[in-house]
Amino acid sequence: MAVQRRKPAKRKRTSARPPKRGPGVPASRDHALSLVREMMLIRRFEEKADELYSLGKIRGFLHLYIGEEAVCVGAMRGLTSDDSVVATYREHGHAISRGISPGTVMAEMYGKVNGCSRGRGGSMHLFDVSRKFYGGHAIVGAGIPFAVGLALADKMESKPHVTACFFGDGAVDEGEFHESMNMASLWKLPVLFICENNLYAMGTALDRHESVRDIAAHARVYGVHAEQVDGMDVLAVEAAVERNAKAIRRDGTPRFLEILTYRFRGHSMADPVLYRSKEEVSEWMTRDPISSFLLLLRNAGLVGDVDVEKLEKSVAAEIDEAVRFAESGEWEAVEDLTRDVYTPAGARS
Numbered sequence: 015m016a017v018q019r020r021k022p023a024k025r026k027r028t029s030a031r032p033p034k035r036g037p038g039v040p041a042s043r044d045h046a047l048s049l050v051r052e053m054m055l056i057r058r059f060e061e062k063a064d065e066l067y068s069l070g071k072i073r074g075f076l077h078l079y080i081g082e083e084a085v086c087v088g089a090m091r092g093l094t095s096d097d098s099v100v101a102t103y104r105e106h107g108h109a110i111s112r113g114i115s116p117g118t119v120m121a122e123m124y125g126k127v128n129g130c131s132r133g134r135g136g137s138m139h140l141f142d143v144s145r146k147f148y149g150g151h152a153i154v155g156a157g158i159p160f161a162v163g164l165a166l167a168d169k170m171e172s173k174p175h176v177t178a179c180f181f182g183d184g185a186v187d188e189g190e191f192h193e194s195m196n197m198a199s200l201w202k203l204p205v206l207f208i209c210e211n212n213l214y215a216m217g218t219a220l221d222r223h224e225s226v227r228d229i230a231a232h233a234r235v236y237g238v239h240a241e242q243v244d245g246m247d248v249l250a251v252e253a254a255v256e257r258n259a260k261a262i263r264r265d266g267t268p269r270f271l272e273i274l275t276y277r278f279r280g281h282s283m284a285d286p287v288l289y290r291s292k293e294e295v296s297e298w299m300t301r302d303p304i305s306s307f308l309l310l311l312r313n314a315g316l317v318g319d320v321d322v323e324k325l326e327k328s329v330a331a332e333i334d335e336a337v338r339f340a341e342s343g344e345w346e347a348v349e350d351l352t353r354d355v356y357t358p359a360g361a362r363s
């Protein structure tokens with residue numbers, strides 16, 4: 015039987031076009047280089063993960079963040095190490111930006127015990143409590159009430175911390191999102207909600223899953239201050255997160271950022287990407303967060319060819335080391351497999 019394929023939707027969407035870059039300037043050359051290096055590291059990490067997945071070294075699900083790197087890299091710079099971070103299943107970049115080594119993340123994806131979740135979580139469940147990195151959540155929207163709980167704990171203990179919660183545009187349709195926004199606003203909880211609006215929830219375009227396409231409006235309904243940010247511009251993201259995190263510490267009220275971004279690859283490795291046009295993808299790729307930031311830095315005379323070459327070499331070496339670390343990791347011992355598995359008393363025979 016012939017499989018009917020739907021043509022990519024041609025209807026106009028409110029924010030389908032990439033935003034134009036703003037007039038941002040990095041604080042210093044070192045700062046600029048560290049931002050660009052981290053974005054390159056995450057990009058190369060995921061390109062390597064793609065390759066290793068095809069070789070069967072990584073199994074299960076794999077959701078790449080390629081194209082969205084400016085969001086996690088900019089956002090983490092606007093937070094402190096005392097703040098908590100909650101992410102989704104597209105979180106390799108968030109974990110690395112939070113300081114979890116690429117090797118530990120790669121080992122987790124291999125399912126090895128030297129991974130950050132001892133190999134039990136895989137790509138979608140990266141955790142590191144010592145870095146206050148709480149997920150890695152496979153269920154859409156699941157991290158949002160969890161983040162509200164972390165913020166409630168900080169408030170009850172009078173700690174001046176912020177919980178940053180990342181989620182996609184698809185999560186805004188979930189009941190958990192609305193219940194969490196309502197409660198965070200009512201109880202004045204220190205949460206920074208960060209919606210990574212990449213225009214698609216799996217293969218479903220925003221205008222097919224949202225009755226109100228202005229995502230920031232969903233937050234304002236609950237009395238939460240909301241802003242829209244260009245997610246292809248790492249400096250814009252950094253500035254917005256820093257400013258809003260400061261405001262949360264000052265006022266003790268939640269805030270919301272809708273970050274306009276785009277994933278260049280499919281939803282997951284199994285996605286043939288039949289729901290959007292090649293022209294749309296190419297147009298967004300002209301705003302690639304790494305090459306457009308490098309161009310800005312070159313034009314400002316802050317980096318040259320030698321710098322870029324050096325960065326590429328050191329990133330490649332770090333990725334090689336990450337793969338070595340994962341390859342050399344141990345599998346969990348068979349006798350440990352039932353450790354942490356809970357059963358009602360007496361249920362075991």
Ligand SMILES: Cc1ncc(C[n+]2csc(CCOP(=O)(O)OP(=O)(O)O)c2C)c(N)n1
Pocket residue numbers: 104152153154155181182183184185186210212214215216281
């Ligand atoms: C509660 C729930 N419903 C459905 C799914 C299946 N699912 C996995 S990812 C996804 C799309 C989510 O899109 P979005 O929140 O926009 O995040 P993005 O993948 O774009 O980063 C869906 C529907 C799920 N994991 N959890």
